[in-house]
């Protein structure tokens with residue numbers, strides 16, 4: 361069982377969440393070309409290691425948030441948020 | 452089954468990944484095109500990936516015309532495989548039922564049946580009475596929470612012994628001169644002249660691969676690594692639309708044979724077939740998040756058991772013997788990524804998700820043609836990597852998300 365550390369609700373079973381996928385900067389929809397937009401939608405880094413991912417706390421606080429996890433060890437980073445974001449900066 | 456020969460430092464073609472796709476590509480390169488200076492490299496053993504872990508279902512009742520034509524060619528090759536490769540692959544053409552529990556699912560089945568029929572595929576929608584005749588153990592009454600309203604019935608679908616396919620391709624390729632090298636991990640791909648800062652990426656060309664057993668020079672590398680596909684293509688500077696997800700399966704103790712067809716339920720996220728030995732083999736949808744580990748979960752078994760019992764209440768006393776997991780290379784449209792990549796000499800045959808076993812023969816045949824001719828065969832043109840930036844996806848989710 362994977363415990364997802366929700367910043368609001370604390371650790372809860374992964375089944376309580378929706379997995380959104382790799383977190384990345386969204387291009388400006390008005391300025392992006394169709395190719396840039398599709399690149400954002402479809403292309404993935406898919407590393408075997410540290411990855412920033414978006415989760416949705418479906419059965420709890422209903423917030424979206426980003427956590428960092430190691431996809432080879434299936435373990436959340438400690439602390440689970442990338443330092444820049446935990447400090448409130450844009451990553 | 453195949454020779455154990457020393458690894459040389461140069462080959463015409465290096466295939467990364469000794470699963471059924473890599474081995475089929477190697478076999479057809481040698482058999483159809485006379486290209487035999489080929490090495491298949493695997494970091495573990497042949498068939499250690501999805502090829503030795505799948506639930507062995509083959510069928511061609513997909514949703515898009517491109518998909519149907521492609522998977523139908525694969526079934527044709529499966530039909531003559533035992534003779535072609537001189538190995539008994541135990542193709543059991545037992546029929547395949549995809550159950551519909553809702554009006555919208557029934558609508559998708561009708562759509563699929565019409566697409567299938569247009570391509571000459573034996574596929575039709577049948578009602579609960581006929582389903583009951585084909586699979587009497589299914590609860591076709593109107594009581595269940597998800598009553599069975601109908602099914603897409605595909606008589607040519609069935610089960611093939613997956614290990615025999617792996618061994619058959621490996622042995623036949625070996626007889627034609629192809630070399631199999633296990634315990635040989637590719638750690639880098641050499642590319643020069645590409646757009647990337649390191650000279651890799653589009654515009655570049657392949658000169659060799661680096662492995663755990665030394666460097667090999669080669670002008671052609673084919674990526675057949677399924678769940679690890681992104682890691683290999685990263686080495687060439689090619690980005691893929693792939694997410695790696697584990698898929699789990701489970702098997703019961705053997706009992707007398709009572710289930711003659713393959714049964715899939717999309718709404719209940721489960722499918723089941725019975726082996727010739729009498730075990731029930733179950734599968735489901737992929738795990739809910741990306742992962743490169745293959746540890747099974749109790750959630751999977753619990754959910755599976757609950758859903759299977761809704762379909763077949765009579766098997767509640769059966770015991771599960773084992774569960775296992777394998778990595779799947781999921782794409783956004785549930786279709787593969789095949790062919791050239793923009794890096795000269797670097798080809799991909801990946802994005803096989805949960806449905807790549809049935810596709811191996813046609814994929815090997817078509818990839819071999821691409822390598823041999825330097826051009827994209829018409830049959831796999833719709834599956835090119837370009838389609839994601841061009842926005843021309845080949846949406847097969849409705850036919851492949853649960854029923855692999």
Ligand SMILES: Cc1cc2nc3c(=O)[nH]c(=O)nc-3n(C[C@H](O)[C@H](O)[C@H](O)COP(=O)(O)OP(=O)(O)OC[C@H]3O[C@@H](n4cnc5c(N)ncnc54)[C@H](O)[C@@H]3O)c2cc1C
Pocket residue numbers: 467468469470471472473492493494495496497498499500501502503504505506507508509635636637638675676677678679683698699700734775776777778779800803804805806807808809810855
């Ligand atoms: C539980 C389960 C059930 C399934 N059921 C079905 C089904 O019923 N029907 C169906 O059609 N499909 C099914 N599939 C999907 C199918 O198994 C796969 O799509 C198919 O086996 C992929 O074959 P492949 O040869 O491309 O990859 P794989 O068999 O995964 O082989 C990839 C190989 O690459 C090797 N490799 C990785 N990295 C490196 C490296 N750096 N260097 C060298 N070698 C490397 C690995 O060791 C591995 O052997 C299922 C999959 C699973 C997991």
Ligand SMILES: [Zn+2]
Pocket residue numbers: 366367368369370417420421422423
């Ligand atoms: Zn929460």
